[in-house]
Amino acid sequence: MLRKHIQLGWVAASIVLVSAAQLLLKLAAQNIDSITFATVIDALGTRNSIYLISGLCCYLISMACWLKALEKLPLSTTYPLLALSYPLVYLGALALPSLHETFNMLRLSGMLLIMLGIVLLAPRASTRFDKK
Amino acid sequence: MNLAYAAVIVTIAFTVISQLLQKRVAHQCASSKANTGLHWYLQQPTFWLALACLSIGMLFWLYALTMLDVSKAYSLLSANYLLVPLFAQIWFREKLTSLQWLGIGALIVGLIMIGRS
Numbered sequence: 170m171l172r173k174h175i176q177l178g179w180v181a182a183s184i185v186l187v188s189a190a191q192l193l194l195k196l197a198a199q200n201i202d203s204i205t206f207a208t209v210i211d212a213l214g215t216r217n218s219i220y221l222i223s224g225l226c227c228y229l230i231s232m233a234c235w236l237k238a239l240e241k242l243p244l245s246t247t248y249p250l251l252a253l254s255y256p257l258v259y260l261g262a263l264a265l266p267s268l269h270e271t272f273n274m275l276r277l278s279g280m281l282l283i284m285l286g287i288v289l290l291a292p293r294a295s296t297r298f299d300k301k
Numbered sequence: 302m303n304l305a306y307a308a309v310i311v312t313i314a315f316t317v318i319s320q321l322l323q324k325r326v327a328h329q330c331a332s333s334k335a336n337t338g339l340h341w342y343l344q345q346p347t348f349w350l351a352l353a354c355l356s357i358g359m360l361f362w363l364y365a366l367t368m369l370d371v372s373k374a375y376s377l378l379s380a381n382y383l384l385v386p387l388f389a390q391i392w393f394r395e396k397l398t399s400l401q402w403l404g405i406g407a408l409i410v411g412l413i414m415i416g417r418s
Contacts, residue, residue, distance in 0.1 A: 236323060236327045238327075239323055241331060243393070244320060245393075248389070252408050275418035279410075279418060280411065283407075285407045286409075286411060287404070289403055290401050
């Protein structure tokens with residue numbers, strides 16, 4: 170029982186980190202008009218590069234957590250849980266004034282449908298271990 | 302425009318393959334007798350292949366985003382949530398109940414709604 174919770178802990182850590190990575194990369198990219206090799210090079214050395222590097226670090230640690238989770242959990246039910254990062258990123262973007270994210274009814278409904286999907290999937294993700 | 306869609310399809314293919322490879326190497330780690338930490342992964346060709354596929358997928362994703370509307374691109378990418386469980390069933394013989402497929406369906410509709418908003 171405890172082991173299962175540890176597995177889901179890796180999943181949760183992975184999702185939170187990947188959401189943080191998205192926000193950090195968004196912060197890094199918001200002052201760049203288009204992504205070309207030159208604009209990325211220009212961004213290095215500014216505050217953007219701190220966002221960029223910490224964002225990429227979050228991605229790497231997230232992948233490590235993801236592998237730890239997949240050691241025991243089945244991919245088919247664990248992978249869809251990653252969609253939880255959409256509501257998380259949305260909440261984060263609403264909380265960060267500099268990203269100018271606005272409230273939107275259709276978007277909120279989409280988020281709720283994602284959560285419904287997660288609720289239908291998540292209990293099995295914790296109980297059903299792959300046999301292979 | 303067609304190039305953009307092609308880039309999204311390549312992105313989907315590479316990220317799905319990467320997920321399957323990650324599951325494969327993680328499963329190998331779990332079933333190996335050696336005491337394995339994260340450094341174990343660095344010695345596995347499958348891990349590097351998974352990382353390479355993910356990186357290639359991301360490059361094509363950035364390329365697609367320069368040509369395609371972000372919301373449309375994200376809606377297309379929601380195909381991953383169908384394809385990864387589908388191939389996991391085939392390759393790893395995982396089983397999904399109809400309720401779980403319904404959950405995946407709800408999730409994909411939610412993602413498309415976000416894309417349209």
